[in-house]
Amino acid sequence: xxxxxxxxxxxxxxxxxxxxxxxxxxxxxxxxxxxxxxxxxxxxxxxxxxxxxxxxxxxxxxxxxxxxxxxxxxxxxxxxxxxxxxxxxxxxxxxxxxxxxxxxxxxxxxxxxxxxxxxxxxxxxxxxxxxxxxxxxxxxxxxxxx
Numbered sequence: 001x002x003x004x005x006x007x008x009x010x011x012x013x014x015x016x017x018x019x020x021x022x023x024x025x026x027x028x029x030x031x032x033x034x035x036x037x038x039x040x041x042x043x044x045x046x047x048x049x050x051x052x053x054x055x056x057x058x059x060x061x062x063x064x065x066x067x068x069x070x071x072x073x074x075x076x077x078x079x080x081x082x083x084x085x086x087x088x089x090x091x092x093x094x095x096x097x098x099x100x101x102x103x104x105x106x107x108x109x110x111x112x113x114x115x116x117x118x119x120x121x122x123x124x125x126x127x128x129x130x131x132x133x134x135x136x137x138x139x140x141x142x143x144x145x146x
Contacts, residue, residue, distance in 0.1 A: 004114060007050045007073070012112040014073045016047040027141050034088065036144040037137065041083030041096075049076045053105065062105065062119040070110025072119070077102040085137070087144055094135065098128015 001021075007014035020043070027037040050073040058072055082097040103124050108116040126133070 010050065010052065010071070010073070013071045013108045013110065014050045014052075014075075015114045016050060016075075017114075018044070018046040020044045027137075029145055036088060036141045037093075038086045038088075038090070039083060039137075041081060043079055043081030043083075045077065045079045045081075047075045047077045047104075050074070058105070058107075058119065064107070064117055064119075068107050070108035070116065072105065072107045075104040075106055077104055083132070085132070085140070093140065094131050096128075096130050096132050098126070098130060100127075100130065101125040 002017065002019045004015045004017040006012055007016055022042040023040070025037075025039040026035055027039070028034060029036055053072045053074050055068050055072060058068060079100045079102065080098070082095070084092060084096075085094040086092055101124050102121055104121045105119040106116055107119050123133070
């Protein structure tokens with residue numbers, strides 16, 4: 001379920017979203033079709049605030065080639081949920097559970113519509129086990145073929 005609302009005092013340029021979703025992925029070996037990994041997850045992701053950032057304070061390294069078109073906001077996003085990665089036999093390889101808090105610098109298009117350009121995002125707090133932050137699932141899948 002997805003919803004969004006305008007940020008008060010943003011001139012209709014910033015929107016906060018909330019998204020609840022679940023997913024299931026099955027990774028297979030290309031040539032044989034054998035299952036390598038099964039991934040299931042359930043999350044609620046919500047932007048809880050957006051503060052306007054003066055363009056003069058945006059780091060030059062993140063400004064796109066076309067420049068900053070509309071206002072820039074720093075969003076705070078909270079992601080809460082869990083996912084489980086299993087091998088082909090159903091053995092649990094990784095479990096992620098808890099909360100991530102992310103600061104997201106975002107340039108709007110100045111058109112009073114959702115959307116724009118992601119300039120930078122940083123995880124500022126991790127609560128609970130999140131081993132997948134340090135794991136490349138492609139490497140894990142490749143290990144399952146040997």
